[in-house]
Amino acid sequence: MNSLRLVLLACCVLIAKSALAGTPDGATIAQQGNGHGAAPCMACHGADGGGQAAAGFPRLAGLPQAYLRKQLEDFANGSRSNATMQPVVMSLTDAERDAVAEYYSKLPVPSAPPVKTPDGEAAHVAQTLATRGRWPNGLPACEQCHGPSGGGVGDHFPPLAGQSVLYISNALHAWKQGARHNDPLQLMQTVTSKLSEADIAAISAWYAAQPASTVKEAQP
Amino acid sequence: MKPSPWMMIGALFLLAACNQKAQQAAPSVANEPAAAATSPKHASGFEPPADSSIPSDDFGKQIALGRQIFIDTGRYAKGYVGNQLSCENCHLDAGRLAQSAPLWGAYPMYPAYRSKNHHVNTFAERLQGCFQYSMNGKAPPLGDDVLVALEAYAYWMSKGESIGVAPLGHGYPKLPKPAQAPDYARGESVFKRDCALCHGDNGQGQQAAGRTVFPPLWGPQSFNWGAGMERLDNAAGFIKANMPLSRGNTLTDQDAWDVAYFMNGHERPQDPRFHGSIEETRKAYHDTPDSLYGATVNGKTLGEGVLK
Numbered sequence: 309m310n311s312l313r314l315v316l317l318a319c320c321v322l323i324a325k326s327a328l329a330g331t332p333d334g335a336t337i338a339q340q341g342n343g344h345g346a347a348p349c350m351a352c353h354g355a356d357g358g359g360q361a362a363a364g365f366p367r368l369a370g371l372p373q374a375y376l377r378k379q380l381e382d383f384a385n386g387s388r389s390n391a392t393m394q395p396v397v398m399s400l401t402d403a404e405r406d407a408v409a410e411y412y413s414k415l416p417v418p419s420a421p422p423v424k425t426p427d428g429e430a431a432h433v434a435q436t437l438a439t440r441g442r443w444p445n446g447l448p449a450c451e452q453c454h455g456p457s458g459g460g461v462g463d464h465f466p467p468l469a470g471q472s473v474l475y476i477s478n479a480l481h482a483w484k485q486g487a488r489h490n491d492p493l494q495l496m497q498t499v500t501s502k503l504s505e506a507d508i509a510a511i512s513a514w515y516a517a518q519p520a521s522t523v524k525e526a527q528p
Numbered sequence: 529m530k531p532s533p534w535m536m537i538g539a540l541f542l543l544a545a546c547n548q549k550a551q552q553a554a555p556s557v558a559n560e561p562a563a564a565a566t567s568p569k570h571a572s573g574f575e576p577p578a579d580s581s582i583p584s585d586d587f588g589k590q591i592a593l594g595r596q597i598f599i600d601t602g603r604y605a606k607g608y609v610g611n612q613l614s615c616e617n618c619h620l621d622a623g624r625l626a627q628s629a630p631l632w633g634a635y636p637m638y639p640a641y642r643s644k645n646h647h648v649n650t651f652a653e654r655l656q657g658c659f660q661y662s663m664n665g666k667a668p669p670l671g672d673d674v675l676v677a678l679e680a681y682a683y684w685m686s687k688g689e690s691i692g693v694a695p696l697g698h699g700y701p702k703l704p705k706p707a708q709a710p711d712y713a714r715g716e717s718v719f720k721r722d723c724a725l726c727h728g729d730n731g732q733g734q735q736a737a738g739r740t741v742f743p744p745l746w747g748p749q750s751f752n753w754g755a756g757m758e759r760l761d762n763a764a765g766f767i768k769a770n771m772p773l774s775r776g777n778t779l780t781d782q783d784a785w786d787v788a789y790f791m792n793g794h795e796r797p798q799d800p801r802f803h804g805s806i807e808e809t810r811k812a813y814h815d816t817p818d819s820l821y822g823a824t825v826n827g828k829t830l831g832e833g834v835l836k
Contacts, residue, residue: 440579440621440622441621443620443621443624443625446774446776447774448773448774451741452741452773453726453741453773455736455737455739455741456736456737456738456739456741457737459736459737460736461734461736461741461742462734462736464725464726492725493722493725493772493775494775495772495773495774495775498774498775499774
């Protein structure tokens with residue numbers, strides 16, 4: 309009888325332990341990696357999730373959880389082609405992908421040094437594209453999906469405000485060239501097919517200069 | 529060495545695991561490469577003047593105010609708006625876009641006799657109707673700043689057009705009647721596939737930073753049963769030419785009719801002209817196969833209205 313109890317107890321401990329091991333911690337993965345191949349996210353995305361502007365590594369802090377989760381899946385399946393992110397994501401389990409997406413979505417948006425707003429013709433082009441679009445070419449305004457001041461809308465339209473010039477520019481080029489084709493309804497592929505190099509430079513600089521924290525709203 | 533049963537079981541597990549990984553890694557159908565880029569065919573018989581040509585004098589101030597009202601109606605015409613919509617939601621590009629009922633397509637056509645109310649309407653009276661029905665609010669009185677500003681904006685935009693001649697691209701395109709009668713269930717599939725991303729699973733739209741980004745399509749915050757968009761032909765034409773936003777003219781005509789039926793097969797605020805009963809109101813104002821007011825759709829008779 310006693311030995312049976314001992315066996316049961318041992319089983320319970322083992323089950324509890326494996327259950328705990330099966331619930332990865334997003335913060336740990338972000339700060340230390342997952343111990344089996346995935347580098348710590350913060351090595352590139354910064355200790356506060358603010359990204360690294362100069363290298364074009366995006367801010368993850370405060371982005372919508374569903375959006376982050378989908379991007380991880382899309383790096384893995386190649387619909388968002390990225391040589392750095394693909395091996396990282398491939399070594400994360402589904403549960404680990406869930407955990408880091410949740411972790412970063414809940415991080416507060418860190419304050420960033422102000423970025424200079426473009427001026428002259430670039431400012432005019434950017435402001436027009438951001439707020440009005442170019443409808444004779446069938447091009448809607450960025451705000452019509454990404455929200456006022458590019459603050460993001462819901463689960464599918466991430467904030468643009470305060471991402472770095474290089475990140476936004478790289479993303480727009482990736483859409484345009486097809487390296488990234490994970491957009492719902494092919495919205496970004498369609499839009500970027502109508503943007504010139506000058507448009508991309510102007511709009512990237514524009515949104516990089518918009519403050520991220522003031523437009524970030526709590527997700528419902 | 530012969531493989532032991534345990535090794536074989538282990539191998540099976542591995543295979544299963546690999547298979548699962550492979551399934552996860554395969555791109556979903558939705559991620560297939562883009563079809564050949566399609567550009568919206570917004571055939572237009574008129575090019576409105578650039579916004580930058582709005583004069584900076586006192587007349588120009590009123591034109592600019594009209595433009596602001598058009599873009600953010602709830603803010604600049606507060607008190608006359610009873611929902612989360614703006615004029616621009618159905619008249620894209622601040623009322624400038626062909627096949628999206630542009631202002632320059634309407635302005636030169638007034639005054640006009642309208643069967644909707646059986647008398648000759650001035651342009652200002654036509655605008656009052658927008659507030660009463662599409663905005664589910666109340667009509668600004670004639671001479672009110674809101675109407676004057678909107679009329680000034682429409683007048684400015686129409687400079688150089690012929691009076692009384694409907695220019696190419698006015699109104700919404702008239703689609704041929706669909707091969708199959710519009711259908712709720714087919715419309716629902718189109719909605720889930722192409723519309724819910726922005727307009728939400730329940731057509732409620734999406735807001736951000738206190739502004740409507742994606743307009744509500746039915747329910748208490750949308751247009752009421754008296755609005756022109758309640759008509760299936762109007763809705764199908766608008767949707768075909770303009771939806772999904774930036775990807776106009778990619779839906780089939782059948783899809784456009786079906787999803788228009790689905791959208792207008794939902795309840796929305798009551799027609800302000802309601803009198804007596806749904807039946808009588810239908811007979812008076814909705815006596816057309818293009819209106820679902822009073823019809824039974826998806827097991828429910830429409831026209832009860834919803835409270836704001």
